[in-house]
Amino acid sequence: MKKYQNIIVGFGKGGKTLAKTLAMQGQEVLVIEQSDQMYGGTCINIGCLPSKNLIINGEKGMPFSQASEAKRALTSKLRNKNYHMIADLETATVLDGKAKFTSNYELEVTQKDGNKLKVQGERIFINTGATPRISKIDGLKLSQNIVTSKEAMDWDEKPANLGIIGAGYIGLEFAGMFNSFNSKVTVIDGLAQILSKEDQDVSEAVFQDLTAAGINFRLDSKIEKVEDSPAGVKVTYQQAGEVKEETFDKLLVAAGRKANTQDLGIENTDIELTEYGAIKVDNKLRTNVANIWALGDVNGGPQFTYISLDDFRIVKDQLLGNGERSTKDREFVPYTAFITPPLSAVGMKEHEAKAAGYDIKVYKLMASGIPKAHVAGDARGLYKVIVDQKTKQILGATIYGLESHEVINLISLVMKLKAPYTVLRDMIYTHPTMAEALNDLLN
Known part of the structure; x- marks a missing residue:
């Protein structure tokens, strides 16, 4: 059994970034990934980037076969880049195989040829992501169709x-x-x-x-x-x-995703799971077992690659910093659904703010009132911001329209700073842009 200073199970965003950081500090790192088609994690291989690439090329009118080939070229390039980002580091090793815990700090790795390796880690970071949930419907099971x-x-x-x-x-x-x-x-x-x-x-x-x-x-x-x-x-x-x-x-x-803990051998450890099958962690992503952390979708948090990146920051701060970062800092996490036009939101919805008892004012503007929307040829959608009348701070916002995924980040920043909504209302924006609509929306 070979012992490693750090073992990372899964090549996702949080795990790979942590692996690179620790290896560049001269620490020994083993990254175990069960599929050579998943270097870099869900986002670059089967999630965010390839799906958005297909969406954009579909909007351009590209034939599906051509768009599919362009998507494959993109993921192949990114996958190769991610592999070498870790594998080429002197103190890092990438091991292909299916990892399964045999005890708290020991894992058995089954390789493609059936060969089994046993490894032990001083510190273990679980980064196995999430997998699609299959609804319990009579006759519903995965197949060619x-x-x-x-x-x-x-x-x-x-x-x-x-x-x-x-x-x-x-x-x-x-x-x-x-x-x-x-x-x-x-x-x-x-x-x-x-x-x-x-x-x-x-x-x-x-x-x-x-x-x-x-x-x-x-x-x-x-x-x-x-x-x-x-x-x-x-x-x-x-x-x-x-x-x-x-x-x-x-x-x-498309019935959602669940934490990928099945067949991981968690039953052979003292690691606790949540009622939904995710790995239970505290606000610093520590499991109940010392020196074992869980990063990314597998820990039951918001299933976004940028949350996995923030998970890395939290763990890095414990290992190499002052240990102050935690999930408590995530008060306002924006998200986007890349439909056409895209839908983005952050914070509370109107119905949530009312249910929570806030005295609110709702600012609303149809995208048809935004010059840039007409310039770009798509004036569908609406802007909606919920403001607390008492503090004048933004409780939440929903932006449905062109470039909403960019505009929502401005609003998230103001919410993070706990600044009044008037900061966005009175800001000078470039023209013509979708962001400048915040002047009219909040006026």
Whole structure:
């Protein structure tokens, strides 16, 4: 059994950045990754970057086969870069294989050829990410025709008729993507509202735009059965008391993601899990076992690559800094759903602020009132900011429109600084931009 100073299980954003940092400090680091197609983690291989690349090229009108090849070239380049970023460091080692705990600080690594290696770590960092959740529906299991977002991004040919289970952020991104490649897209969801966490006015605006773009919705529909055959995937669902059937070439399951702790051998350790199966950590990402941390999606936090990066900062501060950073600093975390146009938000929604008892003022502006939206040729969407009347601070914001993913960062910064909303209202912006709409919105 070989002993290492640091073992990192998983090559995701937080883990790889920590591996590079520690190795550059001269520390010995072993990174274990079960797939040579996942160097760099979910984001660059099967998540954020390849999906956004396909979305953008679909919007450009690029043929699907060409867009798929461009996506492969992008991920291959990034994967190779990430591998060498770690493997080429003198004190770092990348080991391909499936890691499984045999005790708190010992792991067995099964390589492709079946060979098993045993390793021991003084410190262990679990960075195994998350995996798509498969809904418990009669007949629903992965196959050539029934896939998750991971497999859908590897298709060489677009489906002529695509069904999607789930009207959340992932489901709608893929709905918009394949619609742009001229697939017929139908989204089925058990709730009556898409993007159920959003305010109803925002959800309704997105729904109207996606419907106008040609996407079909079967909302408030309970799926009873899925039947997979060479002829396609038949979905039986109940809507308004009526049983209906539809057949699709492919069915994409977009029912969220769960922490990837299965088959990790956690049962052989003293490490505790949450009720949802994530690794339980404190606000400094420490497990209940000394010298074992969990970074990224596997610890049950927000499932964003930028949160995984912040996880790295928290752990780095404990190992090489003063140890003051923690998840308590994450009061305002923005997010974006890259539909067209994109939807971004941070902080509270209007309904949440009201439920919490705040005395609020809601500032709202339709994107059709923004000059840059007309210049760019897409005036869909709306801006919405929730302000606490007592403190004049922003409680939350939702930006649905072009470049919302950039504008939301300005608002997040002001919220982080606990500055009044008037800072954004009175700021001088360049013109024409989507950000300058904050002058009119907050006036």
